[in-house]
Amino acid sequence: MTRSSTVTIKDVAREAEVSVATVSRALNGHGNVAEEVRKLVLATAKRLRYQPHAAARSLSSRRTQTIGVVLPDLYGEFFSELIRGIDQVARARRQHLLVSSYHGHPEEQSEALRTMRGRVDGLLVLSPYADRPGFLTENLPAALPVVLINTHLPNTAYPVLNIDNHGGAMAMVEHLVQAGHRRIAFIGGPEGNFDAGERQRGYLEAVQALSPGNAPWVLEGDFSEASGYEAGCRLLASEQRPDAVFAANDMMALGCLFALNEAGLRVPEDIALAGFDDIPLARFVHPPLTTIRIRIAELGAGAMECLLDMVQNEGESARPTMVAVPELIVRSSSTGRAPVDSS
């Protein structure tokens, strides 16, 4: 009556009347074991409900079969989606996932990185602090494979998977112009936010390229619904209304929509509206919101694939920087025609 908790490789060896080395080899599928013996060992292990002790195996094999995922938070749709993608790949490739979130100070995060030693074969990192000099290199073993997600870290040796915010914003402006809108205002995101900056840069470039007669028109915002509402009010107070408003994220677009509704303007007949992110709410509001969708799960899955390739190839970085391509989602908030006289 051995309890499953205490069955070790020794027990299996004794029971099968072979050495522990042979048990190890048979269980790990090393070719050099006689077929007879292999079968016996496997059967014995199964009968005894033997389960290798992960820590012991890690210690001698230097492999943990575990990937660490370092995120700023575990909450919300973005991270939920990201983890879903990561988890899919992890399961398919039989890896465990050690998640580590932090919120606090950089020191706390450094600590989180350091305690990963001996726990993981590689690390997926999404951190606002990743671009600090030494943050990664000083806290991580030099040999540990690392893949960065949505991190702006130029000249790094680590592969980085980013979201093409710039391209997404350009695609949106292009759509709005094609729909007949000329004067397109933009509600920006928080100062210093990289995603927000890239979206704005895309807007500015696209307007210049596709609607050169109209000067860009940028309103301040901070990604909150309230800031979108305020921007909408400012827009309404201006002497000449734009044909369309493009908000740097959906929440601000919804706030703006609220302001437009209050003022009795119809969307998209009087003014078109677009956002960025494709949050679940986007398709439930009236009118449903044109926006940019990012396949976040795919981003996570891609990062995980890349990382596992590195782990298997002993750190040889398989691919360089990659990018998640955003997708334009056209809904009715933008499909109305712009006033003909506006061009």
Next chain:
Amino acid sequence: MTRSSTVTIKDVAREAEVSVATVSRALNGHGNVAEEVRKLVLATAKRLRYQPHAAARSLSSRRTQTIGVVLPDLYGEFFSELIRGIDQVARARRQHLLVSSYHGHPEEQSEALRTMRGRVDGLLVLSPYADRPGFLTENLPAALPVVLINTHLPNTAYPVLNIDNHGGAMAMVEHLVQAGHRRIAFIGGPEGNFDAGERQRGYLEAVQALSPGNAPWVLEGDFSEASGYEAGCRLLASEQRPDAVFAANDMMALGCLFALNEAGLRVPEDIALAGFDDIPLARFVHPPLTTIRIRIAELGAGAMECLLDMVQNEGESARPTMVAVPELIVRSSSTGRAPVDSS
């Protein structure tokens, strides 16, 4: 120039000119180390950027500082919230989180449980298969502390944290009755779903107790928006309309709302409506939906606290079954008065 990846306790010992035993004791805060020596060791470890190897430590100390979280999925608001609560406690108590999701067959899940050996000090389990005989006991070391979440497993030795679906449904019916509604219809959830069953049981009991003159009125549903819509249509086709509709979840309530809107009925003036779950959308629809909120993050946090107490107390189950208390969220979909002549 030792690289941080290769600094071991031996290096620290050599550098500080003490034994590895002393280094270990100093680093782990065991009292029996001279203050002088302790300081020297700590300084040396810091200077060398020493980081203990987790697997080695686990192997000899039989502690991993890691809790395994076994969930059916990592996706969606429920799991996102649950993990958030679990993570909060984990961080506060300096534990790592090994997440394991599965979707597939019970065998796959058994395998997931078994590979936890040597990786975790305890397990948080939310599994539709947990009530199968032997599913837990046969795949887990008998000594491993386990806490079950939202699992219907009677007579188990494991602590279980459940959601009080029954009480929540009763509270909702009570609210509707107090708001003046008498004939209250119920849209049920999927056959065999425990949560759905409990909600329905709560509805039936409360109607019998609080509105004895009116027979219960249960419509079929399966938690999908579409099934809520269909139920709404069936309701509209019946000869006598109910005063209120209570759907077993919010998605069905929204589907029902859509059907009522189509038919030109006003909510709550013509018919009141309520759901269960308090999904984010619930407060954004018109009218905002009265519903039941479950503090999922608190559920996760409570489970984690309970589990960590068990781990620290060597498996002594601190508390028995506990329950997450739902909260009634009254919004305008239910606040209208029922027709006076209906009672």
Next chain:
DNA sequence: CTGAAAGCGCTTACAG
């Protein structure tokens, strides 16, 4: 208070 040594449960050259 400190050190030498055994041991945790595996894997993996090294011989044969």
Next chain:
DNA sequence: CTGAAAGCGCTTACAG
């Protein structure tokens, strides 16, 4: 193909 043995990097009785 197989086994004896060293070793992975720690912790922890056991002596002193």
